[in-house]
Amino acid sequence: MADDMLKLAEVENLVARATDEALDGPEWALNMALCDYANAYQSICDDIVRLLQRQLQSGNPKVTFLALVLTETVVKNGPALIYSSVASRCFLHQVAILSNGSLGVDVQHQALILIRQWADAFQSGAFYDIYQQLQVQGVVFPELENNAPVFTPPSSTTSLKEEMALKPKRHSREQQLQKLHADLKVVQQKIKILRDLYASTQDEKELDDVVDFLRQCQPRMNTLIEGGIMGKVDEYTLEECLNVREDILWQFVM
Numbered sequence: 001m002a003d004d005m006l007k008l009a010e011v012e013n014l015v016a017r018a019t020d021e022a023l024d025g026p027e028w029a030l031n032m033a034l035c036d037y038a039n040a041y042q043s044i045c046d047d048i049v050r051l052l053q054r055q056l057q058s059g060n061p062k063v064t065f066l067a068l069v070l071t072e073t074v075v076k077n078g079p080a081l082i083y084s085s086v087a088s089r090c091f092l093h094q095v096a097i098l099s100n101g102s103l104g105v106d107v108q109h110q111a112l113i114l115i116r117q118w119a120d121a122f123q124s125g126a127f128y129d130i131y132q133q134l135q136v137q138g139v140v141f142p143e144l145e146n147n148a149p150v151f152t153p154p155s156s157t158t159s160l161k162e163e164m165a166l167k168p169k170r171h172s173r174e175q176q177l178q179k180l181h182a183d184l185k186v187v188q189q190k191i192k193i194l195r196d197l198y199a200s201t202q203d204e205k206e207l208d209d210v211v212d213f214l215r216q217c218q219p220r221m222n223t224l225i226e227g228g229i230m231g232k233v234d235e236y237t238l239e240e241c242l243n244v245r246e247d248i249l250w251q252f253v254m
Contacts, residue, residue, distance in 0.1 A: 007041055015051040018070050021062040026069045032215055034070065035077040042079045049085035056094050061103045068098070068110040072117070076222050086118075087126040096130050099139060109142060116141045180224075180237065184244050187217055191247050214248050221245040 014037065018030040038048055052074070055067035074082055085091070098111040119131035135141070190210055197207045224241045 007037075007044055008047055011037055011044055011048055012051055015048070015055060015067075015070070019055045019058075019063050019066040021060055021066075023062075023066060026066060026073075028073075028216065031070050031073040032077065032218065035074055035218075038074060038078040038082060042081050045079065045081040046085050048074065048078075049082065049088075049091060053091050053094055056098065059103070061107055064098060064103055065107050065110055068095070068107065068114060071095075072110075072114055075118070077218060083122075089126060092126055092130045096134060099134065112139070112141050113144070116144060120144065181240070184240055187214070187221075187244055188247070190214060191244075218245070218248060221248065 011034065014030055014034045018027055018034060034048065038045055052067055052071050055063055056071075058064055058067070071086065075086055092115075095111050095114060098107050099115065101108040115127075115131050115134065118127035122128060131141075190213055194207070194210045194214065197210060221241060221244060225238065225245060
């Protein structure tokens with residue numbers, strides 16, 4: 001019981017810090033830390049979603065926006081149990097309310113993006129029902145960007161926030177796939193470097209940099225795999241993505 005209370009307190013702290021209105025924008029290290037916690041202790045998934053919903057009900061535009069981004073991150077990178085919790089009528093209704101624009105354009109846009117993403121990904125059930133209900137009401141959903149997934153691993157000299165601010169260039173599908181395979185090779189090279197560093201443990205700074213690089217790659221790998229499952233990349237590429245993600249995950253359980 002005491003252990004459960006400690007876990008809950010840690011999760012509550014992570015959610016509060018990741019949705020702090022003093023932040024300039026999403027704090028990806030905190031977001032991914034919450035995902036790690038959800039994957040490690042799946043029994044607290046309901047508590048995580050409850051805490052997220054509380055932040056969505058805050059009435060503060062900044063807190064609400066960050067909570068929506070955090071929700072998106074946890075759904076994409078957390079365990080399957082998160083889906084059933086997020087798919088509750090109560091939670092989805094709260095997200096739908098935020099799509100009315102009462103808390104500003106940023107919150108409205110993010111809420112609509114989430115509903116559209118979930119409807120496209122799951123194609124049925126509560127996620128799709130809420131999407132259809134809003135469509136019937138005349139709600140116009142934004143087009144999802146980057147439907148053909150292109151994976152660019154974060155550079156060692158560019159922060160994730162800076163990189164996300166850069167606008168992607170448009171390329172043909174063949175060029176995108178060529179670049180994707182090249183980027184996956186970069187990730188594989190980083191994994192090899194990490195293994196070597198674990199063996200030597202001589203350069204802690206380089207070790208931290210490589211670990212941070214691979215952690216930032218995790219959500220992108222999951223997005224790629226989602227795209228592959230939906231037929232947006234070929235089977236060979238999907239298999240390569242699955243293998244690379246497995247290699248990344250394995251490094252963090254060693």
